[in-house]
Amino acid sequence: MSRFIFFTGGVVSSLGKGIAAASLGRLLKSRGISVSIQKLDPYINTDAGTMNPYQHGEVFVTEDGAETDLDLGHYERFIDENLTKLHNVTTGQIYGSVIEQERRGAYLGATVQVVPHITNEIKDRIKQVSIASGADVCIIEVGGTVGDIESLPFLEAIRQFKHDVGDDHVMYIHLTLVPHLGAADELKTKPTQHSVRELRAIGISPDAIICRAEYPLTPEIKEKIALFCDVKRSAVVQSRDAQSIYQVPLNLEAEGLAEAVCEKFGLSERTLDLEDWRTIVRRIQRPKETVRVALVGKYVELKDAYISINEALYHAGVAQNAAVDIERIDSETLEERGVEALSDVSGVLVAPGFGARGIKGKLMAIRYAREREVPFLGICYGMQLACVEFARNVCGLDNAHTKEVQPETPHPVIDFMENQRNLQVMGGTMRLGAYPCSLEEETLARRLYGAADVWERHRHRFEFNNAYREIFERNGMVFSGHYRAGDLVEIIELASHPWFVGTQAHPEFKSRPTRPAPLYAGFIEACISYAHARTLGRGLVRERIGA
Numbered sequence: 001m002s003r004f005i006f007f008t009g010g011v012v013s014s015l016g017k018g019i020a021a022a023s024l025g026r027l028l029k030s031r032g033i034s035v036s037i038q039k040l041d042p043y044i045n046t047d048a049g050t051m052n053p054y055q056h057g058e059v060f061v062t063e064d065g066a067e068t069d070l071d072l073g074h075y076e077r078f079i080d081e082n083l084t085k086l087h088n089v090t091t092g093q094i095y096g097s098v099i100e101q102e103r104r105g106a107y108l109g110a111t112v113q114v115v116p117h118i119t120n121e122i123k124d125r126i127k128q129v130s131i132a133s134g135a136d137v138c139i140i141e142v143g144g145t146v147g148d149i150e151s152l153p154f155l156e157a158i159r160q161f162k163h164d165v166g167d168d169h170v171m172y173i174h175l176t177l178v179p180h181l182g183a184a185d186e187l188k189t190k191p192t193q194h195s196v197r198e199l200r201a202i203g204i205s206p207d208a209i210i211c212r213a214e215y216p217l218t219p220e221i222k223e224k225i226a227l228f229c230d231v232k233r234s235a236v237v238q239s240r241d242a243q244s245i246y247q248v249p250l251n252l253e254a255e256g257l258a259e260a261v262c263e264k265f266g267l268s269e270r271t272l273d274l275e276d277w278r279t280i281v282r283r284i285q286r287p288k289e290t291v292r293v294a295l296v297g298k299y300v301e302l303k304d305a306y307i308s309i310n311e312a313l314y315h316a317g318v319a320q321n322a323a324v325d326i327e328r329i330d331s332e333t334l335e336e337r338g339v340e341a342l343s344d345v346s347g348v349l350v351a352p353g354f355g356a357r358g359i360k361g362k363l364m365a366i367r368y369a370r371e372r373e374v375p376f377l378g379i380c381y382g383m384q385l386a387c388v389e390f391a392r393n394v395c396g397l398d399n400a401h402t403k404e405v406q407p408e409t410p411h412p413v414i415d416f417m418e419n420q421r422n423l424q425v426m427g428g429t430m431r432l433g434a435y436p437c438s439l440e441e442e443t444l445a446r447r448l449y450g451a452a453d454v455w456e457r458h459r460h461r462f463e464f465n466n467a468y469r470e471i472f473e474r475n476g477m478v479f480s481g482h483y484r485a486g487d488l489v490e491i492i493e494l495a496s497h498p499w500f501v502g503t504q505a506h507p508e509f510k511s512r513p514t515r516p517a518p519l520y521a522g523f524i525e526a527c528i529s530y531a532h533a534r535t536l537g538r539g540l541v542r543e544r545i546g547a
Contacts (some may be wrong), residue, residue: 002130007142008206009144016248030273034136034167037075038141039069040122044091047068056069065131066088122157156203172205173209174212207260208236209235211237240253287355288325290323292346295327297362313509317524319521320521329342334459346534359405362385366389380504380506399411403416415463416462426457435456438452449518451485464479465490478495480492
């Protein structure tokens with residue numbers, strides 16, 4: 001039977017439970033222990049797919065097409081395992097399933113209640129992950145903060161779980177804040193004590209406590225927390241702010257968190273191998289150079305909006321032993337300031353998105369990169385808008401557009417996918433998850449992937465309109481990747497440009513710190529070459545990027 005580790009949070013939200021859970025997963029896996037991670041989200045939405053980025057941040061997409069919480073992206077990047085729809089559970093899913101079963105008469109006339117019916121459904125979802133993954137350890141993060149009314153059914157379910165599977169198969173870890181009061185110049189443990197008391201009132205006693213604090217916890221403070229919260233002194237660990245999230249596993253290892261877990265579960269006789277992770281962190285902390293890249297989008301002020309893209313760029317930088325300085329540029333601001341805002345970058349990435357807002361700025365950025373031979377990467381909507389810009393300014397198709405923005409355009413170079421027309425339901429109906437892509441020979445994409453056929457994840461409703469393929473090819477666009485089964489364009493390139501790629505997919509979802517996504521890796525390599533060539537003279541740009 002799997003062992004189960006439940007992460008809860010207290011005092012305030014946004015303390016980094018997801019990173020802590022993912023980091024512990026990395027530490028266990030580095031000991032040869034198989035790991036799977038699940039997120040329990042208390043919101044009533046069925047999934048994250050219909051939620052605005054201002055509310056929720058990025059929507060992460062799994063191989064099987066689930067639109068999930070962004071923490072699943074951290075899980076995948078840290079433990080290097082593909083997760084599924086089983087790994088993100090919401091209140092909406094739980095209640096929807098229970099109500100559906102009640103309508104079918106599954107409860108034999110019983111009054112349906114939170115306990116036991118809702119809690120049993122939650123526990124069943126946890127067990128499904130254990131069975132499907134076969135993992136030695138399943139880590140389950142409970143979203144929200146202890147004291148929130150929304151998360152109470154989940155907390156009750158994980159309380160019951162120890163009763164079901166036994167104390168020796170369950171561990172509770174509580175993440176709290178230890179604030180520093182400037183006037184007194186002291187770290188205060190009282191919020192942690194109150195949070196643990198709230199948790200214990202529910203019936204859960206933590207086995208370990210992770211403390212977020214700006215300043216180091218003294219042995220005396222750790223001893224005080226251990227005493228008042230009834231945990232072992234060795235199980236009180238600190239998680240301070242780090243230069244990079246990839247430093248966190250090393251910090252938690254130094255604090256002994258994984259050893260506390262191994263001791264609890266009787267897994268102590270394991271050999272630890274973190275050398276590849278230490279290499280990543282060394283390269284992040286001491287890069288040989290820095291390259292500046294523009295990320296053009298309409299949610300750039302939101303830290304959580306483009307997390308997977310940020311991380312994919314950082315991963316590509318690690319592979320080149322370079323730091324990637326991402327300049328987030330609001331596409332609406334670009335419309336006002338002009339393309340001069342792009343003058344000091346060595347690459348332009350146009351981000352995915354939906355709707356008409358900020359379109360003009362994105363088109364300006366694409367044209368700038370195309371005409372000035374700056375390395376360009378367009379992701380999903382960015383690829384579609386690259387086709388719109390090419391249609392207007394190269395093919396001479398005036399007022400060409402995407403039907404998403406202008407349904408009556410005379411030249412719909414981007415149109416609805418056939419199975420996306422006249423939909424009555426928005427949630428979960430896009431083209432979602434991993435699809436195969438065949439790469440044409442002697443193309444940049446084929447060289448970067450090093451394979452004829454690849455799989456990438458998708459999240460979109462619109463596609464390139466094949467009616468315009470001939471005129472595009474005649475004017476120099478190369479359609480280098482295709483989904484054969486549906487005759488869909490997946491990747492575009494420009495024959496006349498040293499490095500210009502657009503992809504309908506989201507390769508950032510599969511990027512790992514130890515294995516960067518090929519298109520991102522090639523993009524950053526091109527950006528570095530561009531930066532080097534620009535310092536030597538513009539005439540060398542094309543030669544160096546193509547080298």
